[in-house]
Amino acid sequence: MTDNNLLSVRSLTRRFTSSGPAVVDDLSFDLDAGEILALIGPSGCGKTTTLRMIAGFETPNTGRVLLSGRDVTSTPAEQRGIGMVFQDYALFPHMTVGENIRFGTRQKGRDVVARYLGMVGLEGFDQRYPDQLSGGQQQRVALARSFAAEPRLILLDEPFSNLDAALRSAARREIRRLLKSAGIAIVFVTHDQEEALSFADRVAVMHAGRIMQSGMAQEVYDRPADAFVATFLGRTNLLEGIAEGGCVQTSLGLLPLTHPASGRVSISLRPERLGIRAVEADEQPNGRIVAVEFKGHDMTYWVDCNGVEVQVDAMQSIRLAEGTPVRVAVDGEAVPLGDSNQ
Numbered sequence: 001m002t003d004n005n006l007l008s009v010r011s012l013t014r015r016f017t018s019s020g021p022a023v024v025d026d027l028s029f030d031l032d033a034g035e036i037l038a039l040i041g042p043s044g045c046g047k048t049t050t051l052r053m054i055a056g057f058e059t060p061n062t063g064r065v066l067l068s069g070r071d072v073t074s075t076p077a078e079q080r081g082i083g084m085v086f087q088d089y090a091l092f093p094h095m096t097v098g099e100n101i102r103f104g105t106r107q108k109g110r111d112v113v114a115r116y117l118g119m120v121g122l123e124g125f126d127q128r129y130p131d132q133l134s135g136g137q138q139q140r141v142a143l144a145r146s147f148a149a150e151p152r153l154i155l156l157d158e159p160f161s162n163l164d165a166a167l168r169s170a171a172r173r174e175i176r177r178l179l180k181s182a183g184i185a186i187v188f189v190t191h192d193q194e195e196a197l198s199f200a201d202r203v204a205v206m207h208a209g210r211i212m213q214s215g216m217a218q219e220v221y222d223r224p225a226d227a228f229v230a231t232f233l234g235r236t237n238l239l240e241g242i243a244e245g246g247c248v249q250t251s252l253g254l255l256p257l258t259h260p261a262s263g264r265v266s267i268s269l270r271p272e273r274l275g276i277r278a279v280e281a282d283e284q285p286n287g288r289i290v291a292v293e294f295k296g297h298d299m300t301y302w303v304d305c306n307g308v309e310v311q312v313d314a315m316q317s318i319r320l321a322e323g324t325p326v327r328v329a330v331d332g333e334a335v336p337l338g339d340s341n342q
């Protein structure tokens with residue numbers, strides 16, 4: 001915990017039936033003021049239940065929630081001073097967009113509504129009613145309304161799920177910038193790895209009610225602790241090898257490791273960490289292309305390397321056909337993985 005600590009979740013556990021499994025299982029994490037944390041994991045892993053316990057809508061069986069060091073586990077939701085945007089938006093249907101945004105904010109002045117609508121790209125929508133908006137627009141109004149209340153912490157459940165790809169990326173960038181300048185902290189739930197990595201400062205990867213790994217977004221992506229985290233946060237090649245010290249012997253040859261290991265290990269190698277090229281006339285290939293996937297801005301090659309299939313991402317300018325004998329090289333280090341089931 002730091003001096004700047006805003007939220008502490010301590011050993012939160014929630015069972016919905018006395019004999020059933022814990023859907024949130026002894027979960028603990030901390031959040032600093034102004035920090036953005038993504039809870040990411042597959043459907044049913046307990047993300048929303050965790051948010052609901054922090055918000056005060058769900059009572060944990062055991063564990064505590066602290067806000068700036070104060071135990072709020074038994075404090076009613078409306079007294080916690082936490083903003084929330086859940087998947088169903090919950091806009092007031094009889095109020096205009098402008099009235100919805102003004103509701104709950106202590107800020108005065110004519111430009112409050114315009115400022116927050118501008119922030120979510122809905123300038124000029126203040127006179128509309130929620131039923132005159134698309135799902136994505138309602139979602140953005142709900143975000144604007146929670147920002148206007150200026151809480152120190154906002155909980156977001158799938159905040160961008162109803163926006164199309166182009167709008168989603170722009171909304172993420174703009175909203176992240178505004179949250180940072182306002183110093184508002186966020187815990188948000190998503191099962192979209194790109195969203196977690198691009199919007200959050202820190203990610204916590206959940207599985208079956210537990211946090212498998214948490215850390216800075218890039219660190220968790222680059223150094224996943226186990227195969228579950230590695231595959232959940234993006235595409236990867238999981239290979240077997242024999243490690244000794246800082247190296248591992250694999251079907252791609254001897255590779256350096258991010259940290260020492262020994263004996264039989266599983267390793268993760270992201271496809272963008274692999275390079276591919278056609279062999280020169282007298283060169284020995286170490287693989288053969290078995291499939292080519294054109295993805296617009298880049299390509300993915302599926303390559304059989306000594307009986308093991310690996311995927312390699314390459315720039316679109318490299319055009320190699322199926323069946324081509326190639327050299328696959330590793331740019332960077334392989335990550336030795338721990339056991340997901342421990």
Ligand SMILES: Nc1ncnc2c1ncn2[C@@H]1O[C@H](COP(=O)(O)OP(=O)(O)OP(=O)(O)O)[C@@H](O)[C@H]1O
Binds near residue numbers: 041042047049050191
């Ligand atoms: N009120 C409830 N009563 C009984 N079981 C519940 C209740 N709420 C949630 N659950 C169960 O708890 C588990 C976790 O649900 P939760 O909504 O927290 O998952 P999630 O990770 O947010 O999933 P998703 O990504 O699909 O929203 C699920 O198996 C769900 O069926």
